[in-house]
Every structure is written in C-alpha cells, then in structure tokens.
Amino acid sequence: MKNQIIVISYLLLFTFCLSYSLNSQPTYSEHKEEIIIRDLITAVNSKSSNSISTFVQRHIPEKSGSTMTEARLEKFKEITGGITYVEKYHPEKPNENESSYVVKGNNYRLLRTVYIVYRNASRNEIHEFDFGLFRKSKNTLSESAVIDSVRQLIDEISDKDLFSGSVLIAKGDEVLMKKAVGQASKRFQVMNNDSTRYNLGSMNKMFTALAIMKLVSEQVIALDDTINQFIDDRWLPGPISSQITIRHLISHSSGLGSYFTPEFFNSSRDKLRQLEDYRFLVQNEKLAFTPGSKYQYSNTGMLLLGIILEKTTGNDYYEYIRENIYKPANMKHSDSYQIDQPVENLAIGYSRAENKYGYENNILKHVLMGSPAGGGYSTVGDLHNFALALKNGKLVPEKYLQEMWIDYFGTHNYGYGFKVEDYPFEKIVGHSGGFYGISADLSIFLQSDYVAVVLSNYESGEQLSHKINHLLLHVDRPASRLND
Numbered sequence: 001m002k003n004q005i006i007v008i009s010y011l012l013l014f015t016f017c018l019s020y021s022l023n024s025q026p027t028y029s030e031h032k033e034e035i036i037i038r039d040l041i042t043a044v045n046s047k048s049s050n051s052i053s054t055f056v057q058r059h060i061p062e063k064s065g066s067t068m069t070e071a072r073l074e075k076f077k078e079i080t081g082g083i084t085y086v087e088k089y090h091p092e093k094p095n096e097n098e099s100s101y102v103v104k105g106n107n108y109r110l111l112r113t114v115y116i117v118y119r120n121a122s123r124n125e126i127h128e129f130d131f132g133l134f135r136k137s138k139n140t141l142s143e144s145a146v147i148d149s150v151r152q153l154i155d156e157i158s159d160k161d162l163f164s165g166s167v168l169i170a171k172g173d174e175v176l177m178k179k180a181v182g183q184a185s186k187r188f189q190v191m192n193n194d195s196t197r198y199n200l201g202s203m204n205k206m207f208t209a210l211a212i213m214k215l216v217s218e219q220v221i222a223l224d225d226t227i228n229q230f231i232d233d234r235w236l237p238g239p240i241s242s243q244i245t246i247r248h249l250i251s252h253s254s255g256l257g258s259y260f261t262p263e264f265f266n267s268s269r270d271k272l273r274q275l276e277d278y279r280f281l282v283q284n285e286k287l288a289f290t291p292g293s294k295y296q297y298s299n300t301g302m303l304l305l306g307i308i309l310e311k312t313t314g315n316d317y318y319e320y321i322r323e324n325i326y327k328p329a330n331m332k333h334s335d336s337y338q339i340d341q342p343v344e345n346l347a348i349g350y351s352r353a354e355n356k357y358g359y360e361n362n363i364l365k366h367v368l369m370g371s372p373a374g375g376g377y378s379t380v381g382d383l384h385n386f387a388l389a390l391k392n393g394k395l396v397p398e399k400y401l402q403e404m405w406i407d408y409f410g411t412h413n414y415g416y417g418f419k420v421e422d423y424p425f426e427k428i429v430g431h432s433g434g435f436y437g438i439s440a441d442l443s444i445f446l447q448s449d450y451v452a453v454v455l456s457n458y459e460s461g462e463q464l465s466h467k468i469n470h471l472l473l474h475v476d477r478p479a480s481r482l483n484d
Contacts (some may be wrong), residue, residue, distance in 0.1 A: 201433020209417020349437025
C-alpha cells in the first residue's frame with residue numbers, strides 16, 4: 001500500500017510539472033532580472049487596462065522617464081496582442097548594462113527582442129525598455145510554405161480586424177500571390193481589391209530621390225552642390241542653406257526636421273496644393289546639428305529636394321515624377337491625387353477611435369495632395385512594376401542605384417531615399433510609409449529576386465511587412481540562413 005501511495009504521488013507530481021511546463025511561462029530564478037521579465041510578460045498578457053502602469057510603478061523609478069516607457073510598453077502590448085517567452089538571448093557583443101530576451105507576439109507570430117536597459121553595470125535600477133525584431137532563425141521554409149503561411153496569417157489578422165489592405169509577393173516578374181481584405185470605405189462598405197489605390201506615406205521619398213539621382217547622372221546637378229544655389233532666403237536663411245548640400249538632403253543628414261508641426265495641423269490643408277504652398281512651414285526651421293555630422297530623418301529635406309528639382313528642370317514636380325518615374329515604370333494607377341476630387345478606387349485611411357464606430361478616418365489629418373516627402377497613392381501592382389523597372393535600369397543607371405543603396409551611417413538602415421537592410425546572404429531595399437490611418441511597405445530582395453508589397457488603410461500594416469520579410473529571408477535556398 002505504501003509503495004502504491006509513493007507511485008501515485010510521483011505520478012501526480014509528474015502530471016503537475018508537465019501541465020505547468022505546457023501552460024505557463026518558463027521557470028525563472030528569483031533574482032531581479034528574471035523577476036522583471038516575468039512581470040513584464042504578465043503585464044503585457046494581462047487584459048487589465050492598468051497592467052502596464054502597475055508594472056512601471058513597481059520597476060521603473062520616476063527619474064528614469066517612466067511616462068515615456070509606459071507609453072512604449074502600451075504600444076508594444078497593442079501591437080503584439082500578448083507575448084510568449086522563448087529564451088534569453090546572448091549577443092556576440094553583450095552590453096554590460098543590458099539584458100536581452102526573445103519573445104513571440106501573438107498577433108503576427110513575430111519573434112521580437114526585449115531589451116532591458118539598466119542605469120549602470122550593477123543592474124539595480126532600470127533605465128528603460130527597448131524592443132526590436134529578432135531576425136535570427138535556425139529553420140528554412142519552402143517558397144510554397146511561405147506563401148501558404150502568409151495567406152493564413154492575413155486571414156487571421158483580418159478576422160481580428162488588425163489588417164485592412166492589399167498584399168503582393170512576387171519573384172521577379174512572376175506574381176506568387178495577391179490578396180486584398182478589409183474595406184476601402186467603411187461609410188459605403190466598399191471592399192479593398194488588387195487595384196485599390198492606397199496612400200503611400202513616406203514611400204514617395206524613393207521617387208524624389210530617384211528623380212534627383214537622375215539629374216545627377218545627367219550632370220544637371222551634383223550631390224555636393226550647396227542648396228543656396230537653388231533656394232532663396234524665403235525658404236531658409238543663407239547662413240543655413242549655404243551649409244547644406246543636396247547629399248545632406250537625400251541622406252537625411254542636413255540637420256533639418258519635419259514640416260509636420262502644430263502649425264501644419266492647425267492650418268487649412270486646402271492651401272497645400274503646390275510645393276510653394278509649404279514655404280511657411282519651413283522658413284523658420286533651425287539646424288539641429290552641423291550638416292553631414294549625423295543622421296536625422298527629415299521630411300523638410302525631401303520637400304526641398306522637390307523645390308530643387310523644379311528650379312533646375314523648370315517643370316512642375318508632380319509632372320516630372322509622372323513622366324520620369326511612373327511612366328517608364330508602367331505605374332498607370334499612381335500619382336499624388338488631390339483627395340477632394342472624385343478619384344476612383346481610392347482607399348480611405350482609418351485609425352482606432354473611442355466613438356460608437358470604433359474608427360475615425362484620416363481625411364482631416366492628412367495632406368490634401370502628396371509632396372516630395374510623401375502622401376501619394378499607388379497599387380500593389382504598380383509598385384511591383386516599379387521594382388522591376390528599378391532593377392532593370394529603366395529609371396536610373398545601375399551605378400547610381402548602387403550609390404543610393406549604401407547605409408552611410410551604419411545604424412539606421414538608410415541610404416539615399418531608400419531603406420537598406422544588409423544581411424549575410426541578402427540585401428533588401430525599398431521604403432516604408434506611415435501616417436494616421438495608413439501604412440505601406442515595399443521590399444525588394446536584390447539577391448533572391450523577391451518583391452513584397454504591403455499597402456494598408458490601417459496603421460498596422462508594417463507588422464505584416466516585417467513578418468513577410470522574415471519568412472522570405474528564410475526560404476530554403478543555398479546559404480540562406482541568417483547569422484547576424
């Protein structure tokens with residue numbers, strides 16, 4: 001009888017341990033670092049509206065910027081929809097003031113890195129949290145498995161109302177999949193489709209940069225020309241413009257900022273139809289640093305490139321882009337449309353809102369018409385055509401493309417008007433875009449020849465882009481695994 005009791009006790013203990021391992025987070029030793037990551041996971045996964053606030057109050061001193069940290073954690077909770085612990089990550093070059101953990105988000109099944117940054121090496125006080133995408137993977141996938149996985153994921157996040165938009169994946173000129181979900185207009189219940197035109201946000205910066213490099217290739221301008229040769233004191237004072245070159249503008253190292261200021265949001269968008277109309281938003285800008293000394297993303301810089309284009313060519317910016325970018329790339333459904341006109345098949349952008357509908361549209365927040373810095377419209381098919389034309393040298397000679405696709409500052413994944421992501425066996429170029437109610441991304445895989453386009457009239461499309469790119473990076477092909 002005693003032996004039977006012992007056996008039963010062992011079985012019960014084994015069953016409990018197995019159940020705990022399958023249904024709970026990993027066991028942590030009770031030193032502070034592991035208590036923090038355990039409590040963080042609990043807070044992110046909690047349905048309580050104040051779980052993040054409680055976590056911050058417990059673990060982050062007020063002087064460490066807890067308000068900003070709380071906002072970032074709330075956003076992380078919203079994006080991931082909850083997380084599952086994977087492992088503690090040990091980077092090749094560890095930071096003594098930092099711990100790194102890998103978690104998986106529920107919404108997009110994306111692996112993410114959570115960085116806990118301490119105020120000093122003793123790790124007795126938290127400074128802040130940071131988050132990133134975890135790119136490493138030991139697994140490879142077949143191309144068909146990736147496509148199936150993307151289709152399934154789009155269905156899942158659409159059912160949860162996390163994504164509304166269109167997606168295209170191609171290899172070279174072969175389209176592997178196109179899929180559209182959600183509504184282009186909630187008011188009239190019009191569905192998105194393959195030909196829906198979405199706002200691109202900052203993706204227009206690619207077109208502006210290419211137009212400038214085309215002029216450079218034609219020796220009309222030079223990258224090291226100072227911009228005071230093209231713009232007068234009505235735009236920027238001479239002591240400022242004489243320090244800035246075209247290279248500084250196109251590489252986001254001018255020291256200028258963004259014209260999306262309170263003055264922009266408090267002004268009438270109806271007055272912003274031509275580039276000259278933006279001048280009042282720019283003319284009082286100051287330099288944040290010496291031009292060329294570092295990177296700072298700048299909408300104002302890209303706007304000024306458009307002004308330079310008009311001054312040097314004598315053409316309207318929008319017309320020049322139509323003739324020199326859209327037309328040779330066979331982009332028949334792309335332009336910077338004036339949205340108070342009845343343009344067909346144009347998606348309306350939507351943001352979450354605390355009203356009886358759960359959403360508000362972005363019409364009163366957005367620009368009336370796109371600018372050199374962003375805000376135009378395109379379709380997934382047009383952007384695929386753009387990628388093909390770009391790689392085939394129809395827009396700018398390859399020599400100049402290679403110059404544009406270098407991450408000059410080494411930390412921001414950005415070249416001349418293009419995002420640049422370098423991996424051991426792949427290079428991805430393109431651009432993303434985001435604003436109230438919209439998100440967009442074009443990724444061109446230069447080695448494997450994949451093209452991925454995600455256009456959305458919600459703000460969450462970027463997360464889907466990250467997931468698609470992660471899967472495509474691990475398609476089973478020679479030397480395809482990442483080691484960075």
